[in-house]
Amino acid sequence: MATGWAGDGAVHEQIDATVEDAVRRARSRMRQGPGRAACEECDAPIPPARREAVPGVRLCVRCQDAEDRDATGAGAYNRRGSKDSQLR
Template identity: 75%
Template sequence: MATGWAGDGAVQDQIDATVKDAIERARSQLRSGPGLTRCEECDAPIPEARRVAVPGVRLCVDCQAQQDEDRAATGYNRRGSKDSQLR
């Protein structure tokens, strides 16, 4: 394919760089550190295994599941047809 002055792999290199930047940005937003010993929502104890597995954890499993469920219920139909998204 004729791309002017760009090398053969220039487009793929740009895509790879964009993906790498997105991954680094996402990782920089992750919490770190020991986390809390008690849930900041319901004050339930957070097990040591969870604190080790999820650095910077602030919620117990139940509260985290509820928060994830609330975020998932945004009303945006990702699997539906285009018409269903326009309603």
């Protein structure tokens, strides 16, 4: 298959490099360390199993769930349904 200047598999190599960069960035933003014994928000104890499973944990499961819902709630707007987005 003729691909011009790109060698065979160049597209896949570029995709792999992009994915590797994204994984590296995500890992660099992850918290590290032992984590907290009590939740920052409600002071509920954080079980040792959670502290071991999630390095740098700072919230109990209930508060983390609420924070995750708040973070995804604003970004869930579907721009494809907006007339304004179709005009740009």
